[in-house]
Amino acid sequence: MLIKTYVMKNVSQNTNYPIMRVILAFLFFATNYLFASPFATWTSTELTLNNGLVQRKIKLPTTEGNFITTSYKPVNGEFKYFSAKITDFQFEANSVSYCGLSNWSLVNIQQISDKNQGDGAAVTLQSADKKIEVTINFLLYPNLPVIRKSLTIKNLGANEIALESVDVEKLNTVSYWASTFSWICSDYGRRRHIGPYEGNMQDALVIIHNMDWASGIVIGNEATGVLKRTSAYWNANDICAGLTHKEARFPFRKWIKSNQSFETPQVFTMVYNNCKDPNEILNTVVPDFIRKNMDIRLSALDEKPTFVYNTWVPFEKNINEKLIFELAKSASDAGMKEFVIDDGWSSNYGDWEIDKEKFPNGLKPVFDYIKSLGMKPGLWISVGSASTDSKVYKEHPEWFLQDKNGNLTNNHIEVEDHEMKSACFSTGWKDYMKGILLKLSLDYGLEYMKLDFAVVTSAYIFDKEKSGCYASNHSGHKDHNESFYTNYQQMWTLFDELHAAKPNLFIDCTFEAMGGLQLIDYAMLKHAEGNWLSNFDGVAGANTDLRVRNMAWWRSPAIPATALVIGNPQMQDKGWDMHIKSLAGALPIMLGDPRKLSDQDFKKYRAYADWLQLMEERYGIMSYRQDLANFGEPMEGSWDGFQRINSDTKSGGIIGVFRHGAIESKRVITISRLDLKNNYQVKKMDGTVVATLTGLELNQKGFTLTLDQLYTGELFEICKK
Template sequence: MSFNFKSIFPFLNLSFAILIGTEALAQPKENQVQISNSVIQRNINFSAEKSICTSSLKLLASEHEFTNATSDEFYFTVNEVPVSGKNGWELKDVTDVEIDLGSGKIITLQGAEDLNKTIQLKITYLLYPDLPIIRKRLEIINLSKTEINIENVAIERLALNYGTTHSWIYKNYARQKHLGPYTGDWDDPLVVVHDIETSVGLALGNESPGVLKRTDVFTSGNQFDIGLSHDDDDYPFRKWIKPGESWTSPFTFVGVYENANDPTAFLNQELNEFVRKHIDSRISKINHIPAFVYNTWRPFQNNINDSIVYSTATKAAQCGYEEFVIDAGWYTTYGISDEHTSWADRCGDWIIDSTKFEYGLKPVFDSISSLGMKPGLWISLTSAHPNSLIFRQHPEYFVKDKNGDYTNLHSPGHAISTACFGTGWYDYIKGVISGYVKDYDLKYVKLDLSIVTSAYIDDPTHSGCYAEDHPHHKDWQESFWVLYERCFKLFDELHAIEPDIFIDCTFETAGKLQLIDYALIQRAEGDWLSNIEHPEPLGSFRARNLAWWKSAVIPASSLAIGNLSLNDSLYELSIKSMAGSLPLLLGNPIDFEDGKVDRIHQWATWLKDMQSTYDFLSYRQDLPGFGEPTEGQWDGFVRINTDTKSGGIIGVFKQESHEDKRVVKVNDLEKDKQYEILKAPMGELIGTMSGEDLSQEGFEVEIKKSSDGELFELRLID
């Protein structure tokens, strides 16, 4: 990384650069901070009027400018008063910073006008080796003697050098094209703005949590904003800051590319590498990503007991499963006497149901572990029945609605109330979950149901917490941030207890249908994205479509897609399809015949071998020439280790297509090295080709059935 401090005055030379942190050079009429690595450069100017803005953003190998000096740089309101980079700011300091593998600068500013003089602002800019991506966040410090509120935050606000007419905006995980001004929401952890006239583009990354994300493109002239929801949005962001305290925003990032007719190459290469190595995802930190996971939900749902689990676990182990997760139904709560009470309404006290597990869960989990599988357990994060002991003893822990009543944020079909993470509930549920993790050596926890807003209720006023006496949020608007923040803090503390635990935080907890984003994957390894229970081939088709939709911007192995079943007659298609995300397969294996068990075991062994050899679960790329899984077409994926280029796996699928043959080409290999192509799971040699030939000529795949798929290993020959 490089950094230069310049003044436009000719008598200043480089010897003055070492004084950047001093008071003497904190207030020149005009100066500049330049941040760069080997591929990208950003110039941040301080004008004579004491404003701050990015004057240049470019690739070092090009003269093309992506932005200009008319931008605000950032924006937020303080007690409803607008504050941006165009207000007066004193430059107080510029310091080096290193966070993980990122390095850059922290620019410290002091407000110089009446409206911002009680604000100190620290702006962090981070760059990463050889990547055209710059990350940014704000820290706002309250120097006044009174509490202030922060709203309408644009962490990044830049002016583009082109407008809407020739711009394609790729929204919704960068998979859907939009024309004209656009305001992004919870489904937009990444938005791409591609200019078709100049063949350049910007990727706008937003690491804000859940329904608090907002990214605006061309809604105000040629500028874009990346930040948090506004005060007039359905789920508004607000943060109260006490005197002498500070608030740090989530990160955003901007990536740039050129000489491309669309963003495909950038998404598959630079963005893919950035997310895998630098977004700080939990899936990249865990020592072992499970290659074959079982969950009891389908077909048993809550009708489970020790006998069923023992029998199911025995067969699951024979099938080759690595992890065995007991889903909802293992517990009960005080105050519930009706045996027909639903699984959701039994939440709260988290007592092991002795009518189902007479000797508790310990012998059950001991059995699962003895069979060579890692145990897992389902728990709801904030649900409790009003008759539960915890509710009766601590009603002050629970969410209040707009009328001041206790409420269920999840769905109207259950009697539960939702607890608020901004209360003592946090310590209570932390004790419950961590207790089970430690007592049973759990390696997987599925944490579920709504904590902020519902995936099933469309009324935005039925969300958050309206209580005015909860200790960690002052009002409804602030509750959204607090509920997400403390949920993620809980995940961090669970990881401190068991670093290798796989936290599966469901889309229902995230707050919207099939929602997953950067904020979630930075704190949880996975996200249970859906409950697909269609028979094959429709079930696999839907699962592949969902994986394709999210995996352009989200690590594929964080996509826990339920509930494909091995009881389906086309179960092998299910296994092949799930190899494109987290290999999660459900079903009742108790009555599987030996031949079927052996076949599933072959697939499980192959997946585990591929993971051991290539770490394929850490990678996924689009298969060139194969697009979105679509009826009447072919689709596919590549999971090549692009760091070692030693190989990986390829998935090729046919969905009710009239074509029986397609040519498959693979990029990102060593062009002059030889690779073997082997058909899964038995390793049948299909051919040997160079990396160059695999990219240019490819190999032919034939699928005669109307809907089916094949998996292949690609192996570098030493």
């Protein structure tokens, strides 16, 4: 306490010495954290989790008994959702079901923490049959109503066990009122349902909201790809989140050997009350937690991308050194910050040797030239595919996926493709690809990797049997069901090892590698920075822009907007400036042929690029995105918009406002997440001030914007006066 008092006193007295002030401020927050009360306390019969915002009480078994949550609610106010006897968790081991209601003996409880201010407890239990030990890990975070949870399951028996149907959270609700009158906001929190619901791979985030009670539950599922499962009132009055069950389309299974353990993915939940609209939660505490405490790769980046160019459209594989040099010069003149060479640079898939006819001097001089122009070089690679004429395929056929008949197969596309096969990450393939990718990044200077094509499941094959790996001789998985989980995890391990070698490497893990159409989730965010989310081909003009804004709205703010890499708007399209304005709500990326731009277009592009970079430098806009108040899903005949306000510093940010065929030409624009007492200016990109208002006035009164064209939009800076 004396240390804290000393630090607080000196922080206030050393205002004229900035370095000293920073050091002392750090010491204050560090000591405040170190000397704070723990978020988990316990007696011999009860564990209490409480961070001042949320409280969960759990009955502990004494000699033998249940492990059940008896109360889970916001600290202040009432909360009617949960019953007084909550199952807490459930899983199957060798088809035997274990849950909080089973008989357990308490082994121990210990305090735990993580590197992102998480604090809590780990409770270890032993099953009555002495075959299973489970540790339930709880973490809470400062100033957020979040409880994050995982299970560590240990096999105490002599024989291997199959772990399946894992519900990390299993929350029992009261009957009738909870299920009958609640909205189930699924699909990244954006789609509303009534009644029993079983989610799928797109349910990284689900919100259960009761309008009459003005309360609800946020469920964030950090399981990977097609293996996540979140349900509400599906088989009973309960809410479950964890891994897919054994009867699912893509079932989770993990074989655990004797005396070994498996830790599940985490699930986070938030309970709230006094909230009329679930979008308020979706736009505030959810992105705050993801940005600050989830340990996502984007938050670790020192420098986030602001304007990316990619060669895929219109050139596809028809690229060479001369063309890339020309495109790079034009892209640089247009203000691009990253330049990504897509498919077509290699002699085949698998060996990833440079096509010497196209690039006679190799790629390093190309990357060096791109860097000399002030851009970061990027490259497309299929992370899990090889050509049948490749050296690696011929030498190591045992590294490749087998179908149910034992044949080597291509899990990416539904065609008779004898020229490409899919590799299995549960083999030596992972380390082989690590060597390839490390050489490209460390020796050649690659800074952006677009890693593509199916690894576990396909975005385009809908026959569930044509997925995963059926091989019985691959060391990483014992059977087909286990291959789903292991291959995802090996891909994440590869990404982590690449980042360890090159921390600021930007990895774009495409939806094809994720295994589902437009699929992105929290597991990916913890191992890769971005996700090539969509390909909007052949749709120039307003339809392209609407699709871009709709996709960005749909996935955010549950998913950080800068992780959303949305293709394929082209630089030379008529009305291209609307592409950039629309993409400013995600990760701005353009394709096309920049050589076709006029001198005037180059100047306009450079103005957009410089403005976006300036906004990032001033406000860190690429770390934030919120819905613009009173604007909904982008659609024909309406207005839509977004804001990227720095909600931590309240210093400002940008907004984008769009009229898409709406009858009315005027709208009142309000802005949230600013300091209510400060004065702010709303500026056009050229610096023209259109409004000067306090944060409170911008939030409650706003300013009137007129857009005369039916299909148009504008970007504005919001800055402190």
